Amino acid sequence: MKTYLSKRASGAKRSAIRELLKLTEKPDVISFAGGLPAPETFPHDEFAEIAADELHGHYENVLQYGLTEGSLTLRRALADWLRPHGLDLSVDQMLITTASQQALDLVAKAFIDPGDVIFVEAPTYLAALQTFSLFQADKIPIPLEDDGMDLNALEEKISEARAAGKTLKAIYVIPDFQNPSGITMSLEKRKRLLEIAGREDLLIFEDDPYGQLRFAGKSLPSIRSLDDSGRVILMITFSKVLAAGLRLGVLIADNPFMDVLVRVKQATDLCTSKLTQHIAARYINEYGMEEHLKAIREVYHVKRDAMVSALEEYMPKDEGISWTNPEGGLFLWVRLPEVIDTEEMFPRALENKVAYVIGNAFYVDGRGRNEMRLSFSLGTPERIREGIRRLAKVISEELVAKRAQTVSS
Numbered sequence: 001m002k003t004y005l006s007k008r009a010s011g012a013k014r015s016a017i018r019e020l021l022k023l024t025e026k027p028d029v030i031s032f033a034g035g036l037p038a039p040e041t042f043p044h045d046e047f048a049e050i051a052a053d054e055l056h057g058h059y060e061n062v063l064q065y066g067l068t069e070g071s072l073t074l075r076r077a078l079a080d081w082l083r084p085h086g087l088d089l090s091v092d093q094m095l096i097t098t099a100s101q102q103a104l105d106l107v108a109k110a111f112i113d114p115g116d117v118i119f120v121e122a123p124t125y126l127a128a129l130q131t132f133s134l135f136q137a138d139k140i141p142i143p144l145e146d147d148g149m150d151l152n153a154l155e156e157k158i159s160e161a162r163a164a165g166k167t168l169k170a171i172y173v174i175p176d177f178q179n180p181s182g183i184t185m186s187l188e189k190r191k192r193l194l195e196i197a198g199r200e201d202l203l204i205f206e207d208d209p210y211g212q213l214r215f216a217g218k219s220l221p222s223i224r225s226l227d228d229s230g231r232v233i234l235m236i237t238f239s240k241v242l243a244a245g246l247r248l249g250v251l252i253a254d255n256p257f258m259d260v261l262v263r264v265k266q267a268t269d270l271c272t273s274k275l276t277q278h279i280a281a282r283y284i285n286e287y288g289m290e291e292h293l294k295a296i297r298e299v300y301h302v303k304r305d306a307m308v309s310a311l312e313e314y315m316p317k318d319e320g321i322s323w324t325n326p327e328g329g330l331f332l333w334v335r336l337p338e339v340i341d342t343e344e345m346f347p348r349a350l351e352n353k354v355a356y357v358i359g360n361a362f363y364v365d366g367r368g369r370n371e372m373r374l375s376f377s378l379g380t381p382e383r384i385r386e387g388i389r390r391l392a393k394v395i396s397e398e399l400v401a402k403r404a405q406t407v408s409s
């Protein structure tokens with residue numbers, strides 16, 4: 001079998017998370033594991049009306065192939081929506097994608113040769129790591145600080161990689177409410193990252209699925225909106241702001257890159273579903289994104305508050321335990337004392353009917369064994385509180401057991 005596979009595919013690993021997630025899909029388990037958006041935020045009734053109208057009245061158009069670049073109506077609607085957010089875009093700077101996972105695939109296909117270096121935050125989004133691995137990138141992890149990537153460490157790693165004769169291509173960042181940590185990159189760091197990328201002639205892949213889900217604090221400009229060099233490729237998705245099942249996103253880039261990315265997409269899937277593009281475009285034009293966003297930000301705000309207040313109430317009081325308090329998005333990140341291994345503890349959590357994602361899965365170099373990601377997007381505030389109560393009990397018991405073992409050994 002192995003002889004038939006491409007080198008690329010034979011190196012592809014199954015996602016550890018997806019395997020663990022299967023174990024959490026029981027109704028009595030309170031799962032903080034999946035990164036799924038809250039279903040109550042999906043505008044399903046509005047979609048049903050629009051879809052019925054499109055399918056009855058315009059089926060010859062919406063069930064047809066479309067432009068690879070994406071529907072003009074959707075790109076115009078996006079331009080109007082994003083303009084007040086500091087992005088003044090023409091339709092030619094937008095490529096509609098089958099959501100951001102495809103955008104990541106397209107940039108990897110367009111820019112990464114085997115062995116090329118891409119600097120990534122540590123921890124970072126697991127499926128981006130999977131995509132970069134498929135294209136045999138050399139992923140160099142850069143630690144994440146409370147205000148984003150450690151840029152001194154980035155500069156050091158750039159020098160080391162150059163000295164080793166490697167080809168450096170890009171820096172991959174999720175500046176707003178990062179997956180998995182919930183951390184936001186400061187404005188100072190956004191500007192300095194651009195300076196470093198300019199000086200070192202690197203691309204920036206800016207992944208922004210959560211930026212519109214800010215429910216506290218002050219909005220920061222995207223890195224792309226601070227750039228005038230064309231080296232930032234920005235990926236935005238509808239998955240968390242409208243519905244993940246639409247499978248719609250937009251990749252924002254300038255020429256000459258855009259031309260290449262369009263050709264790469266053509267060879268990948270010809271075009272993204274015209275039906276879902278029309279549903280999204282009409283939703284934006286007829287209902288407006290701002291009202292909808294206001295409502296869903298509040299949904300996540302209430303859930304974040306429920307999780308953070310439950311952590312404060314139930315977690316063991318121990319100086320080795322901390323968590324992030326994100327100002328938006330879906331996730332927070334918990335650090336536990338080093339005696340705890342969250343993978344080893346996972347079966348105990350499941351016995352107690354609660355689940356999380358092990359921290360280690362989000363690193364390329366085996367770190368994060370005492371860390372975990374919690375998603376506060378699913379379930380009611382009451383269920384979130386109950387889940388944290390169960391989790392805190394598991395952690396308390398694990399701490400006692402591990403510390404007793406350390407003393408006796």
Ligand SMILES: Cc1ncc(COP(=O)(O)O)c(C=O)c1O
Pocket residue numbers: 035098099100101102125174179207209237238239244248249
């Ligand atoms: C950081 C990040 N990038 C990209 C994606 C891909 O999402 P989608 O393909 O649904 O747009 C996700 C999904 O959770 C994500 O967290």
